[in-house]
Amino acid sequence: MNLPAPAATRTLICRAVLFDMDGTLVDSxxxxxxxxxxxxxxxxxxxxxxxxxxxxxxxxxxxxxxxxxxxxxxxxxxxxxxxxxVRTAGVIAIPGAARLLASLPADLVALVTSADRVLAGIRMEAAGLAMPETSVTAELASRGKPHPEGYLTAARLLGVEPFDAVVFEDAPAGIAAGVAAGIRTVAVGPRTGALPPGVLHIPDYAAVSASVTSDAQGQRIISFRL
Structure with a gap:
């Protein structure tokens, strides 16, 4: 009999990763x-x-x-x-976020946030996290979440198709945006609401790891262990 794998052994393979900010990387x-x-x-x-x-x-x-x-x-x-x-007191990184970001190639990561560029930079810095070079902030998305525009823009900027990316999100609007973009989506934390079919859930990144390898064509692949 084949039993389902326990949650700790779930693996996602992708070519790029897209993170929301508030509630996903930063607790604000x-x-x-x-x-x-x-x-x-x-x-x-x-x-x-x-x-x-x-x-x-x-x-x-x-x-x-x-x-x-x-x-x-x-x-x-x-x-x-x-x-x-002007308010950053209490802004901290989600557990495991700094370690996970540091393990990922910078050019395969994007931030997709409803905050503007200035606020995103302030909160990422306050949480001790590096601001991804590819960042789709409010200025770059004419239609905010739950519309998929931001995530589709990020995938395009990283040069990957939506099905080759993974989204990490914490809020119902953002999760809906990732799903609508056709991107595999992982829900983070306690405020996700009811999850659409196929969306995985993690409490934070404490037990999440990532490794980077190359396929037969020499293209890099990220393997997430959730």
Missing amino acids: TAVVEEVWGELADRYGMDIDEILRTSHGVQAVDTVRRFAPAGADVAALTTELGAMER
Whole structure:
């Protein structure tokens, strides 16, 4: 009888890896909840609904959804961004993230985040993580998650087809984006929601390892052991 392999022995093979940032590489929950709470209190927005639905979504989309009628969405988004950029207390790396990133070839890794470039750099630095050279931030994606644009753009920039990549994501919107892009997706952490068929789950990267080899054509292959 063939029994399913235990979770610790799962292996994924790919040619590139795409990481979300907040909640996936960086734990910024305390800062996110703090700044959204202050903005919601200031403008009479529903903080419970914001925190329930905003994770992984571009800030402008959340502001547009919850701002009071007639509010200046661009101005509120700018205000939120200014608050986020000066607060890094409690921003830390997800367990195992630094080790895993260091084990991967830099030119086979991309960051795909709903944050803008400045905020992404601030949070990655605060968490002690190197900013990937290939980074698709909010400025480069006209349609935010759950739309697949960001992940498709990252795969193209790395020169791989979607089916040759793997996405690591923590939020329902981001997981949906990875799946919609046709990229194998691994859900990270406790806030993933119900997972679509075929999406694997890991609590963090503490037990995850990666090795790099070459195929018969000399192209590099990443093997993830989850």
